[in-house]
Amino acid sequence: MTEKDFVPSSYTVEKSAGTVRWKSPSNIALVKYWGKKEEQIPANPSISFTLNTATTTTSVKYKKLGIPSEIFKFDFLFEGSAKEDFKPKIIQFFKRTQRYLPFLKNYHFTIESSNSFPHSSGIASSASSMSALALCLVDLERELDPGMTTEFFNKKASFLARLGSGSACRSITGPLVQWGDHVETEGSSNLFGIDYPYRVHPIFEKYQDTILLVDKGQKQVSSTVGHNLMHNHAFAKERFAQAHRNLTTLKGVFETGDVTTFIEIVESEALTLHAMMMTSLPYFILMKPNTLEIINRIWAFRKASQTHVCFTLDAGANVHVLYPENEKAQVYAFIEEELLQYCEEGGHLCDQVGSGAKKL
Numbered sequence: 459m460t461e462k463d464f465v466p467s468s469y470t471v472e473k474s475a476g477t478v479r480w481k482s483p484s485n486i487a488l489v490k491y492w493g494k495k496e497e498q499i500p501a502n503p504s505i506s507f508t509l510n511t512a513t514t515t516t517s518v519k520y521k522k523l524g525i526p527s528e529i530f531k532f533d534f535l536f537e538g539s540a541k542e543d544f545k546p547k548i549i550q551f552f553k554r555t556q557r558y559l560p561f562l563k564n565y566h567f568t569i570e571s572s573n574s575f576p577h578s579s580g581i582a583s584s585a586s587s588m589s590a591l592a593l594c595l596v597d598l599e600r601e602l603d604p605g606m607t608t609e610f611f612n613k614k615a616s617f618l619a620r621l622g623s624g625s626a627c628r629s630i631t632g633p634l635v636q637w638g639d640h641v642e643t644e645g646s647s648n649l650f651g652i653d654y655p656y657r658v659h660p661i662f663e664k665y666q667d668t669i670l671l672v673d674k675g676q677k678q679v680s681s682t683v684g685h686n687l688m689h690n691h692a693f694a695k696e697r698f699a700q701a702h703r704n705l706t707t708l709k710g711v712f713e714t715g716d717v718t719t720f721i722e723i724v725e726s727e728a729l730t731l732h733a734m735m736m737t738s739l740p741y742f743i744l745m746k747p748n749t750l751e752i753i754n755r756i757w758a759f760r761k762a763s764q765t766h767v768c769f770t771l772d773a774g775a776n777v778h779v780l781y782p783e784n785e786k787a788q789v790y791a792f793i794e795e796e797l798l799q800y801c802e803e804g805g806h807l808c809d810q811v812g813s814g815a816k817k818l
């Protein structure tokens with residue numbers, strides 16, 4: 459498919475007013491997307507677990523204007539209050555998507571959004587919020603074009619979410635979504651995320667993710683700035699090649715349930731992401747001393763307990779602790795006993811792999 463496939467030709471139904479509402483999850487990358495080209499095209503393919511509990515709920519109330527507007531007309535409310543400072547990001551999203559959603563200037567929208575996790579938790583909300591907004595808008599489009607298939611609906615929602623925030627394209631379905639051209643993954647695309655198309659061992663279907671809130675502060679580096687640091691990065695070429703190789707290795711891992719190799723790839727990916735930031739110009743250290751304490755505790759516990767707990771990181775100090783469901787009691791007791799002391803006010807969120815966004 460190409461971008462053109464997402465430009466609609468005509469609509470069969472007229473809609474003057476209504477509301478659409480979606481709840482969309484966050485996701486955690488196992489192979490990381492870090493580096494992009496124009497229009498949110500990834501420099502390397504990535505794969506993530508869709509989460510279940512960390513979600514954004516968005517409703518879009520639409521009302522047809524008498525005459526189409528010159529500018530995008532909308533109000534935005536976050537957790538019940540008007541939020542002017544969020545509007546530029548939405549305007550940018552509308553600008554990038556208007557070619558694919560030609561009705562945008564025909565309506566006034568009231569967009570209301572809320573998160574299942576505290577906004578200032580350091581949990582990135584762009585994946586869940588941009589995917590929820592994209593889903594609402596494709597849902598409105600489906601009302602204008604009721605013949606739209608579910609397959610196309612999901613692809614277009616992912617395609618549009620990508621234009622809002624790259625990783626958001628991996629939040630439409632679940633439990634595993636791959637995004638970015640990878641020769642060994644049939645159907646993979648730079649334009650949208652796809653359901654991982656091969657066999658997945660049941661151990662990965664209910665994987666647990668306990669998110670440890672080490673630092674609830676604002677991000678030190680926005681992801682846009684971070685991605686751009688991969689242009690002219692000394693190690694970029696090798697890093698992008700490594701992501702392709704890791705995806706190929708994961709294919710066998712997912713099929714057989716080889717958790718040991720899974721851990722090796724996932725932890726290496728997390729540390730590589732941070733290594734890229736530490737070796738860019740300008741350079742950044744996003745981990746905090748407590749991030750390293752947690753990682754060392756996880757390694758010591760894993761060795762002593764023979765469990766399969768591991769960690770991954772986003773572009774920040776928080777730690778995602780990943781483990782199989784059948785080890786939940788033992789690993790969670792360890793988290794409570796040893797890891798929560800390193801979290802800001804003990805902050806953490808218990809999540810697990812989920813099946814994707816839901817219409818409300």
Ligand code: PMV
Binds near residue numbers: 490624
């Ligand atoms: O979607 P963005 O542009 O915020 O980038 C997110 C990148 C990482 O979270 C660091 C990695 C990933 O693949 O999700």
